[in-house]
Amino acid sequence: MPESTDPRELPGADPHTGNRKVDPVTGYETTGHDWGGITELNTAFPKLVIWALVLTFLYSVITWILLPAWPTGRDYTRGLLGLDQGVEAVKGFRDLAAGRQDWMSHFTGENFAALQSDTGLMAAALPAAERLFADNCAACHGVSGQGGPGFPVLSDGYWMWSGDPEAIAETIRFGINSDHPDTRFAKMPAFDWMERSDRSALAQLVADLPNGPVKRHSPAAALFANNCASCHGENGSGGLETGAPSLTDGSVIYGQDEQTVLNTITHGRHGVMPSWADRLSDAQINLLALYVAQLSELSNEVAQ
Structure with missing residues (x-):
């Protein structure tokens, strides 16, 4: 006969309840449940x-x-304490704005040299400047001003206009090719009327400019002198007064490879930098201009 698994027949079990068997190790009663020789202890809920x-x-x-x-x-419901997160958020913002007002008011003027020399003020303003840049500029120019296809690098020494804070503030305030009446204007015309062979020769020359100056007395050099030098300079170093970018560094807005340059020569470029005059205060624009002007220094510090 097989051994019985009925708990009422197990040694030490109460024949009436069937679950009074006591575990000899722990001293707890079991529930009478058995899973392949493993019994369940009837322990109290903690x-x-x-x-x-x-x-x-x-x-x-x-x-x-x-x-x-x-x-x-x-x-x-507001609860007996009457708390309102919306009210708390507005109060916190107003307290933050009031705390900034003391030092932010210094940036309403445009004496950028004096502002730059005040290291204490600039140190206090740097976190706010970083936040302004992240909220308004980083989407196009990158979080550290490294630029991207169609957007210029802001963390190097090459500028379409001057890299002085005054010039940067003007660009931020009025934009480039924007709808503001005082906008800066810069446009690369299309040279689709030019022979394909000439455009290809020009593209090859421009793509090679970062490796050295324009080689004189060549057909491509003559094409460059007649069609490009008036804006980009004799050696392609750019024109700070015309907004023509330098062609001699590695930060060309749309790319410096030969095919991209050929597309630019053929179809032209007409990028837009929006005006921020109606979105940011004068103090915020001036603070941003000072921050952008020192981006190259900040980038070098991070790299080191």
Whole structure:
């Protein structure tokens, strides 16, 4: 006969209840359940867990009463403490703005040299300047001003106009090819009227400019002198007064490979920098200009 698995027949079991067998190791009664020789102990529910559940429930009731909790359609209950996160957020913003007002007011003027020489003021303003740049400029120019296809690098020494804070502030304020009446204007015309062979020769010459100056007395050099030098300079170093970018460094806005340069020569370029005059205050624009002007220094510090 096979051995019985009925718990009422196990040694030490109560024949009436069937689950009074005591585990000899722990001293706890078993439930009578058996899984392949493994019996379940009839241990008491931990009191610590019970108290944790009770305290959690009491805490939830108290917070429901004191804090904003219950939705009422488009609104919600404020609780006995009367807290309102919207009001708290506005108050926090106003306190932050008031705290900045003392040093921010210094940037309403345009004495950039004096502002740059005030190291204490610039150190206090740097976090706000970084935030302004991240919120308004980084989407196009990159978080550290490294630029990208169609957007100029701001962290090097090459500028379409002067890299002085005054010139940068003017660009931020009025934009480039924007709808502001005082906008800067810069346009690369299309040379699709030029022979394909001439455009290809020009593209090859421009793509090679970062490796050295224009080679004189060549057909491509003559083409460059007649069609490009008036804006980009005799050696392709750019024109700070015309907004023509340098062609001699590795930060060309649209790319310096021969095919990209050929596309630029053939179809032209007409990039747009929006005006920020109606979006940022004069103090914010001046602070941004000072920050952008020192981006190359900040980038070098990070690299080191």
